[in-house]
Amino acid sequence: MSTTNKVALVVGAQGVIGRNLVEHLAALGDWEIVGLSRRGGAAAGRVRHIAVDLLDRDDCRARLGELRQVTHIFYAAYQDRPSWAELVPPNLAMLVNVVEAVEPVAVGLRHVSLMQGYKVYGAHLGPFKTPARETDAGHMPPEFNVDQQDFLEQRQRGKAWSWSAIRPSVVGGFALGNPMNLAIVIAVYASMSKMLGLPLRFPGKPGAYDKLLEMTDAGLLAKATVWAATDPHCANQAFNINNGDLFRWNEMWPKIARWFDLEVAPPLPMSLNVVMADKDPLWQGMIETHSLQRTPYKDVSSWGFGDFVFSWDYDLFADGSKARRFGFHEYVETEAMFMNIFADLRRRRIIP
Numbered sequence: 001m002s003t004t005n006k007v008a009l010v011v012g013a014q015g016v017i018g019r020n021l022v023e024h025l026a027a028l029g030d031w032e033i034v035g036l037s038r039r040g041g042a043a044a045g046r047v048r049h050i051a052v053d054l055l056d057r058d059d060c061r062a063r064l065g066e067l068r069q070v071t072h073i074f075y076a077a078y079q080d081r082p083s084w085a086e087l088v089p090p091n092l093a094m095l096v097n098v099v100e101a102v103e104p105v106a107v108g109l110r111h112v113s114l115m116q117g118y119k120v121y122g123a124h125l126g127p128f129k130t131p132a133r134e135t136d137a138g139h140m141p142p143e144f145n146v147d148q149q150d151f152l153e154q155r156q157r158g159k160a161w162s163w164s165a166i167r168p169s170v171v172g173g174f175a176l177g178n179p180m181n182l183a184i185v186i187a188v189y190a191s192m193s194k195m196l197g198l199p200l201r202f203p204g205k206p207g208a209y210d211k212l213l214e215m216t217d218a219g220l221l222a223k224a225t226v227w228a229a230t231d232p233h234c235a236n237q238a239f240n241i242n243n244g245d246l247f248r249w250n251e252m253w254p255k256i257a258r259w260f261d262l263e264v265a266p267p268l269p270m271s272l273n274v275v276m277a278d279k280d281p282l283w284q285g286m287i288e289t290h291s292l293q294r295t296p297y298k299d300v301s302s303w304g305f306g307d308f309v310f311s312w313d314y315d316l317f318a319d320g321s322k323a324r325r326f327g328f329h330e331y332v333e334t335e336a337m338f339m340n341i342f343a344d345l346r347r348r349r350i351i352p
Contacts, residue, residue, distance in 0.1 A: 012077030173218025204310025
């Protein structure tokens with residue numbers, strides 16, 4: 001480690017949120033960054049990576065027990081499971097294992113940032129109060145986001161460090177093999193539609209096409225996360241972080257289709273998880289035809305997550321004014337975010 005007095009431990013450094021957070025911290029120039037993930041990664045400049053099994057308490061203590069200089073923990077790890085109840089044990093255990101391994105040795109620890117989401121408000125369960133606010137009442141468990149925050153609040157009592165809970169909407173950014181990446185779902189779906197000579201059909205529930213929703217750009221989220229972790233006024237607070245605009249798919253979908261030079265046909269409800277399950281040969285053909293990166297089909301998109309988002313036949317948005325009142329004023333136009341991500345995927349040769 002260098003002589004800097006800000007050392008970030010980014011947990012989940014290879015996901016769409018963690019990857020952008022690492023890049024933002026590195027660009028700031030006054031941070032040392034340690035990224036944690038199952039796969040690890042190559043060191044570059046002020047960034048180094050550690051491969052660790054966050055579910056293994058002993059592995060965490062062995063690999064993280066020497067991180068005495070860490071000043072900020074940015075927790076953005078996630079493990080998917082089939083049901084809401086099954087999500088709780090692994091996702092709570094990973095946070096507990098990290099904090100219990102690092103906090104006792106990192107005597108200069110200042111802040112622990114927890115990445116959450118609108119599940120705190122019950123957005124995943126069905127129609128909920130909108131705009132959601134940080135002061136809204138809780139809902140019936142199970143909910144791992146709530147359990148994680150409860151753990152941090154209890155652990156922090158009487159300590160010198162503080163915590164923050166960051167609550168984005170659906171996050172847009174680049175990361176392959178990520179279970180929650182809507183932009184790549186759309187990009188691959190549109191690219192395959194074009195390859196097959198088909199128009200772009202919205203595949204979600206009929207009622208989802210005209211409902212209000214919002215997204216959170218991964219770069220914007222990184223800026224907000226570091227802001228909340230370093231501004232003393234934000235200590236022990238939760239913040240909704242979103243792009244700042246709302247949209248409906250019935251307006252956004254034709255714009256996406258135009259970007260891919262596709263026609264739009266009427267929506268047709270279908271499970272992407274089902275209809276895209278046999279498309280590996282098509283994907284391999286696209287790789288050969290367009291000289292794309294040889295990304296395994298299983299890593300290129302999470303069709304189940306697309307089905308989840310496209311099933312929201314109710315409004316889904318939160319009030320982001322608390323962050324503005326506390327001093328964070330960045331915003332991103334969601335249409336531009338989508339188009340920039342698609343262009344980035346094309347530059348990286350992920351899509352044609």
